[in-house]
Amino acid sequence: MRTLITFALISSTLFFQAPSLAENINGNQRFESFNQVKKILEKDVVFDHRFTLYCQAPFMANKQILLPEGFQTTSHKKRASRIEWEHVVPAENFGRSFTEWREGSSDCFDNKGSPFKGRKCAEKANRTFRLMQCDMYNLYPSIGAVNAERGNKNFEVLSEALPNSFGSCSMKISGNKAEPPKSSRGTIARSYKYMAYAYPKFNLSKQQARLMDAWDKQYPVQRWECIRAKRIEAIQGNENPFVKNPCQENKLW
Numbered sequence: 001m002r003t004l005i006t007f008a009l010i011s012s013t014l015f016f017q018a019p020s021l022a023e024n025i026n027g028n029q030r031f032e033s034f035n036q037v038k039k040i041l042e043k044d045v046v047f048d049h050r051f052t053l054y055c056q057a058p059f060m061a062n063k064q065i066l067l068p069e070g071f072q073t074t075s076h077k078k079r080a081s082r083i084e085w086e087h088v089v090p091a092e093n094f095g096r097s098f099t100e101w102r103e104g105s106s107d108c109f110d111n112k113g114s115p116f117k118g119r120k121c122a123e124k125a126n127r128t129f130r131l132m133q134c135d136m137y138n139l140y141p142s143i144g145a146v147n148a149e150r151g152n153k154n155f156e157v158l159s160e161a162l163p164n165s166f167g168s169c170s171m172k173i174s175g176n177k178a179e180p181p182k183s184s185r186g187t188i189a190r191s192y193k194y195m196a197y198a199y200p201k202f203n204l205s206k207q208q209a210r211l212m213d214a215w216d217k218q219y220p221v222q223r224w225e226c227i228r229a230k231r232i233e234a235i236q237g238n239e240n241p242f243v244k245n246p247c248q249e250n251k252l253w
Contacts, residue, residue: 025131027198030237032130034123038085041136045231049224052083053140053184054150055169059083065143070168079144086142088191090152091119091133094202100125128201136232137194137240140187146171153178154208155188186219188212190242197241216242226252 031037050059059065063083073080095101104117105125122129146166156177165173172179180188189212196204226247233239247253
């Protein structure tokens with residue numbers, strides 16, 4: 001009888017035990033649905049500041065974009081008319097650190113029994129990937145065509161002689177590199193530094209780390225960045241110290 005009671009207590013403890021932290025991360029531990037976080041960001045974070053990250057294009061509650069005068073795109077023209085939520089640190093850039101993305105998983109078979117890998121498999125089979133993919137600190141509204149062209153390209157300072165890739169929007173893309181407008185560089189830097197701090201799976205290269213450190217210093221936090229971070233902390237439950245600390249120091253929090 002004692003054995004049965006002991007087993008029942010152990011079973012009960014295991015059943016009600018809260019899920020453990022994923023790899024002791026300092027990032028998102030609450031949200032695993034990408035569609036859910038996009039809706040929360042629109043409704044509870046950017047509701048009074050509807051502007052895209054790179055081109056500062058305003059957009060409405062129905063996601064209609066008012067493209068800047070002179071905005072141009074030679075490809076993905078249909079996506080130029082809609083808002084998309086871009087991972088500033090691209091999902092592929094941190095996703096390739098997961099075995100499920102590179103090689104697949106025993107959980108990743110389609111209805112026909114064929115194996116698959118990549119983002120779809122990582123999202124299905126690995127909770128840490130889902131948490132990283134849904135981290136609100138790394139998600140920003142972007143014109144769909146700009147998001148498509150940027151893809152998983154790393155940021156870099158390109159030649160001044162290189163023309164803008166989108167007309168009046170001073171975003172440049174060349175080969176496998178992208179140069180964002182100066183207005184977004186500080187925000188980008190603090191997002192990259194946060195992701196490297198929050199998730200052991202993501203490592204910045206030395207070159208990217210130097211660039212992000214430089215942009216962090218050159219382009220300090222602005223009031224909206226502080227408001228955004230404060231709202232996300234209240235919803236997601238963790239802080240971005242690379243935003244929060246300077247916001248507090250400069251009394252912008």
